[in-house]
Amino acid sequence: MTDATVDVLGVLLSGDDDLYGLKIAQTIGRPTGSVAPILRRLEGCNWVTSTWEQSNERTGPRRRFYQLSAEHAADARALVAERRPAPTTPKHTPLRPGWVSGR
Incomplete structure (x- = not known):
């Protein structure tokens, strides 16, 4: 599975x-x-499943809409999570009372 494929799956998982x-x-x-x-x-x-745009209100070529299939959504989520782990929050040292930057 390529990085580009994982990127595409990530977008398809967005819910748009x-x-x-x-x-x-x-x-x-x-x-x-x-x-x-x-x-x-x-x-x-x-x-993935796809359907052609049905509306004639827009100018230009018809668009093909894509959606992740329900039966593979969990697999896609797991794959994206494995290949694109959520960034960790950096640990911050709490500021001491009265400390001012630059002094």
């Missing part, structure tokens, strides 16, 4: 219902040319 290829690519800062094949592979493995 309006995720299409360009939006996912912009969110993770990767080119659409690398995100599109990842989405196709995930869809081929049934980790």
